[in-house]
Amino acid sequence: MNKILHIVSGTTVTDVMKQAKLSGDFLAWDDFLHEGPAPKAFSLQQLSKIRAYFMDKQGYSQLDEIFKKFEERNTLLERHQEYDKVILWFEQDLYDQLQLLQVLSWFKEHLSQNVTLSLILTDKYFKGYSFHELRQLLLYEQAIQQEQLGLAQKAWSAFCAPTPMAWFRLLSEPTSALPFLKASVKRLLEEYPNTKNGLSRTAHQALLSISHGKTEPKEIFIHSQKYEDKQFMADVIFWKILDDFIEYKLIIKKSNNLYITDLGKDVLNGKKNWITIKNIDYWIGGVHLSDDNLWCWNIKEKTIRKYYYSTALSTLIPIKNSIKK
Numbered sequence: 001m002n003k004i005l006h007i008v009s010g011t012t013v014t015d016v017m018k019q020a021k022l023s024g025d026f027l028a029w030d031d032f033l034h035e036g037p038a039p040k041a042f043s044l045q046q047l048s049k050i051r052a053y054f055m056d057k058q059g060y061s062q063l064d065e066i067f068k069k070f071e072e073r074n075t076l077l078e079r080h081q082e083y084d085k086v087i088l089w090f091e092q093d094l095y096d097q098l099q100l101l102q103v104l105s106w107f108k109e110h111l112s113q114n115v116t117l118s119l120i121l122t123d124k125y126f127k128g129y130s131f132h133e134l135r136q137l138l139l140y141e142q143a144i145q146q147e148q149l150g151l152a153q154k155a156w157s158a159f160c161a162p163t164p165m166a167w168f169r170l171l172s173e174p175t176s177a178l179p180f181l182k183a184s185v186k187r188l189l190e191e192y193p194n195t196k197n198g199l200s201r202t203a204h205q206a207l208l209s210i211s212h213g214k215t216e217p218k219e220i221f222i223h224s225q226k227y228e229d230k231q232f233m234a235d236v237i238f239w240k241i242l243d244d245f246i247e248y249k250l251i252i253k254k255s256n257n258l259y260i261t262d263l264g265k266d267v268l269n270g271k272k273n274w275i276t277i278k279n280i281d282y283w284i285g286g287v288h289l290s291d292d293n294l295w296c297w298n299i300k301e302k303t304i305r306k307y308y309y310s311t312a313l314s315t316l317i318p319i320k321n322s323i324k325k
Helices: 011-019 044-057 063-078 094-110 131-140 146-160 165-172 181-189 201-211 217-225 235-247 262-268
Strands: 004-008 025-028 085-090 116-121 251-254 257-260 281-285 287-290 294-298 303-310 315-318
Touching (some): 011 025, 011 131, 063 094, 094 146, 094 181, 116 131, 146 165, 146 181, 165 181, 165 303, 201 235, 201 257, 257 262
Parallel strands (some): 004 025, 004 085, 085 116
Antiparallel strands (some): 281 287, 294 303
């Protein structure tokens, strides 16, 4: 019998697969790459440390715990030559697709010649399958082609680049080898501050949900996710957005309920800009967004450009030639 390693996005998926009695060993990637730094020119081990420190600093996980988890994950990956076959199981959403790019990019350089690498890609969430249906998906696994490895490596490099332009250019390039990539590229670009009010799409949807009368945090999260074509956001990240809104008085908290303020309404409607209220200092992949390195997504034009905020004109001004970088 072939020895199989299944690589999946997270432990919730491995739990389902074990219950479905799929044979083999399991490796959960367990990293929400759409949030926090993923700079270029770092090895898997080095980047894992960067990611672990970020998760610890944000309060998402304890440093020792995530160090251990990543170390075990990476060690098993590096021992993949002990298996006859490695099967990648990934869904269509941004969370999974970024992980898929990282894993395929790694295999582009490190795949053992004696190991068969295959992919099961689905437009349905694995938790939505019955155990029998999950086992049946093995009938649809496809051998990974060099075209897919090359595209993944190119896209991963673009994701880790210090500007978003290579990532943006993927929207106009052939990506059919990875059928869910293009939608993921666009969705990640929408996490940049938008030119109307400076909010990311996720933050805008959260504030919009509160303005529609959703007051309990769990209710706000569920409602905001209804705006998504492909849900990818973990609630632990979502709570950070609400915390920022409370701190900067876009919403107020009464008991356990949240309500939008006049300032929040002004931001939502574009009368005020979020970037003038809270200093910009966060990462999207390899891009370190700051007040001095402000890349914004133009919702109407569907373009990403570098801007600066003109206090005198109370508006964002595009920096010439930034779109060519």
